[in-house]
Amino acid sequence: MTIDEGYIKYLSHWTPGPATHIVAARELDTWRKPLYEAGLIGQYKxxxxxxxxxxxxxxxxxxxLISGTQTGHLPATDERHYSLVTDCDIRSNIVRCSGPVQASSEAMTHAAIYALGDAIGAVVHVHSAELWQRSLGKLPTTDPNVAYGTPDMASELDRLYRLEGFRDAGIAVLAGHDEGLISFGTTLEEAANRVLLISGA
Ligand SMILES: [Zn+2]
Structure with a gap:
């Protein structure tokens, strides 16, 4: 298995600062909890x-607002563990963020999904070997040659959204990112449930 978690492939400009969006951080933790308990967010020990x-x-x-880099192992999170992505230039591969922690290395892919439509209000990225194997080719699936967290992934997600049913399914398998799936929803509840329902958690 190739682990490319935690490697920031884009240029990241982080402005350290106090936590903001505290209510939103709490809502993120509310929906992160069942994902963490199901092992869909966590740590390769x-x-x-x-x-x-x-x-x-x-x-x-x-x-x-996105979970900070290297927060996967935490059983519970609060506003200290989230970063505000303020700007994301997909073509130049630049992400700007601010807050108490640097944004997840996968912020670029989240930004690419928000760019697909204004109605997209939340994005969830999980890992599960079992779910990944079972869903490859059955759910909308990205090209295995496209690496995660790159500008190419942004155009691949756009293709899936327009042509491969990602728009309706709201969930896709990342074939080029071992064990990775990604979902979106108008709300956090919808994005999280799209993963939780098929995981059986
Ligand atoms: Zn991942």
């Missing part, structure tokens, strides 16, 4: 590398 992340849109300019 032998490697000490966290996986899975969750975000919610804030306002109309593409801002979103």
């Amino acid at each position: 032998a490697l000490g590398i966290g996986y899975g992340n969750i975000s919610v849109r804030r306002g109309s300019r593409g801002l979103f």
